[in-house]
Amino acid sequence: MYDVIVVGARCAGSPTAMLLARMGHRVLVLDRASFPSDTLSTHFMHQSGLARLRKWGLLDRLEASGCPPVTEAVWYYGDLPIRGCPPPVQGVGPAYAPRRIVLDKILVDAAREAGAEIREGFTVRDLIVEDGVVVGVRGRSHGGAEEELRARAVVGADGKRSLVARLMDAPVYNDRPARTVAYYTYWTGLDRGYEVYFGDEQQVAVMPTHDDAHLIVCALPHAEKDRFKADIEGTYHRIIKDTAPGLATEMSESGRQTERFMGTADLPFYYRRPYGAGWALAGDAGYHKDPVTGQGITDAFRDAEVLSEALHKVLEGTGDWDEEMAAYEARRNEESQWLYEFTHQAASLGFSDRMRKAFRVLAYDRAEADSFLGIVAGSTSVLDFFGPEHMAELERRAEDPEDEARVAAAAER
Ligand SMILES: Cc1cc2nc3c(=O)[nH]c(=O)nc-3n(C[C@H](O)[C@H](O)[C@H](O)COP(=O)(O)OP(=O)(O)OC[C@H]3O[C@@H](n4cnc5c(N)ncnc54)[C@H](O)[C@@H]3O)c2cc1C
Numbered sequence: 001m002y003d004v005i006v007v008g009a010r011c012a013g014s015p016t017a018m019l020l021a022r023m024g025h026r027v028l029v030l031d032r033a034s035f036p037s038d039t040l041s042t043h044f045m046h047q048s049g050l051a052r053l054r055k056w057g058l059l060d061r062l063e064a065s066g067c068p069p070v071t072e073a074v075w076y077y078g079d080l081p082i083r084g085c086p087p088p089v090q091g092v093g094p095a096y097a098p099r100r101i102v103l104d105k106i107l108v109d110a111a112r113e114a115g116a117e118i119r120e121g122f123t124v125r126d127l128i129v130e131d132g133v134v135v136g137v138r139g140r141s142h143g144g145a146e147e148e149l150r151a152r153a154v155v156g157a158d159g160k161r162s163l164v165a166r167l168m169d170a171p172v173y174n175d176r177p178a179r180t181v182a183y184y185t186y187w188t189g190l191d192r193g194y195e196v197y198f199g200d201e202q203q204v205a206v207m208p209t210h211d212d213a214h215l216i217v218c219a220l221p222h223a224e225k226d227r228f229k230a231d232i233e234g235t236y237h238r239i240i241k242d243t244a245p246g247l248a249t250e251m252s253e254s255g256r257q258t259e260r261f262m263g264t265a266d267l268p269f270y271y272r273r274p275y276g277a278g279w280a281l282a283g284d285a286g287y288h289k290d291p292v293t294g295q296g297i298t299d300a301f302r303d304a305e306v307l308s309e310a311l312h313k314v315l316e317g318t319g320d321w322d323e324e325m326a327a328y329e330a331r332r333n334e335e336s337q338w339l340y341e342f343t344h345q346a347a348s349l350g351f352s353d354r355m356r357k358a359f360r361v362l363a364y365d366r367a368e369a370d371s372f373l374g375i376v377a378g379s380t381s382v383l384d385f386f387g388p389e390h391m392a393e394l395e396r397r398a399e400d401p402e403d404e405a406r407v408a409a410a411a412e413r
Contacts, residue, residue: 002028002151011297012283013157014107015304021114023312032123036105044097047089048378049298068208069094070194077359084369086377097207134278162285175270179347181225183263184217189254199243201349225265275325290347338382357398363410
């Protein structure tokens with residue numbers, strides 16, 4: 001009998017298990033994958049997620065893995081570069097874009113070192129429910145016989161298509177349809193930092209990662225998903241040529257594609273109630289949004305920390321299950337709601353006139369650019385930045401006759 005069984009061993013599952021094991025609980029993690037292994041995901045990690053890695057003692061492992069630090073971001077709105085560096089989060093300055101094959105292995109190893117038992121290649125097929133309470137799982141290792149494994153609580157950290165959420169019929173709320181389709185692959189031979197290009201209803205992002213490679217991802221509105229899928233390579237190169245012609249030239253002159261294309265249009269927005277009797281959800285299983293703002297890994301880390309603390313209180317007898325889980329859900333929703341809205345807006349791949357004006361100011365005012373980039377990094381409040389007073393100030397400055405000259409100078413830099 002385990003204290004907790006965690007289904008899924010990636011960004012949400014392994015940290016949940018690691019933290020619970022460090023608090024002295026008996027934890028079993030089950031994943032049908034084996035590690036190291038890749039998964040369908042680009043992998044930009046913002047400072048707020050990295051701050052949690054550091055708190056857990058794992059940031060140095062990531063730094064030692066050979067992933068280049070990202071010390072500056074350049075977001076191009078048309079020809080206008082918004083260049084900056086978000087304010088640090090709890091002392092963490094650079095961002096990173098580690099390959100998931102590397103990051104997820106660091107997380108799995110850390111859970112195992114903390115004392116969690118990890119069974120790779122094990123698929124959970126069902127939950128054991130007694131008197132309406134989840135008390136374990138049924139499943140099997142590849143080629144093995146079905147097993148029943150019991151625990152005081154089962155955590156579904158099993159991703160967007162969560163079996164735990166599906167079997168427990170976890171209520172869905174504030175859900176909205178997907179807005180984009182995205183495909184990515186890896187390139188060597190490029191001399192680039194972290195860059196994002198916003199075109200006319202299309203977007204390109206470039207992230208430096210391990211092995212001197214760059215991940216380049218292209219996104220279109222969701223309505224274009226069939227067209228993109230019908231000619232992934234052609235559409236991908238057309239988007240880059242339209243949106244980032246300098247990058248397209250560099251790719252054709254010195255770049256080499258090193259991997260096949262990966263991508264998806266299955267990028268819905270939803271919240272699920274993340275608990276019921278004996279079960280809880282963490283990461284994408286409980287909350288999902290478009291990856292355009294790169295929040296998924298960071299959010300999974302937050303869930304792992306908050307959920308493991310709540311479970312610890314219940315397991316040691318100092319907390320009531322319903323109260324602790326309700327507090328977990330409330331904190332998740334409160335901390336994510338404004339970035340959820342911002343992400344939904346960003347995934348439209350378009351901008352309001354107000355935002356277009358604001359970008360003009362961000363192009364020449366480095367402090368404002370840093371603050372804007374801090375929204376996704378976790379160091380700037382969405383509400384403060386987009387508050388009526390601040391937006392009115394940016395609009396006023398964008399209409400200042402001297403703005404034209406400042407913007408022109410910034411575009412040339
Ligand atoms: C195209 C794309 C780009 C993205 N880009 C970024 C980005 O740049 N930055 C960012 O922060 N986030 C990004 N994300 C989001 C990020 O990938 C997710 O938010 C993150 O992986 C969530 O982690 P998780 O642990 O909740 O789920 P997952 O990573 O999906 O892990 C779930 C695990 O559960 C296991 N599992 C599932 N069902 C079972 C079962 N029945 N039995 C056993 N095991 C099971 C799976 O094998 C898997 O290993 C992107 C996502 C996509 C699709």
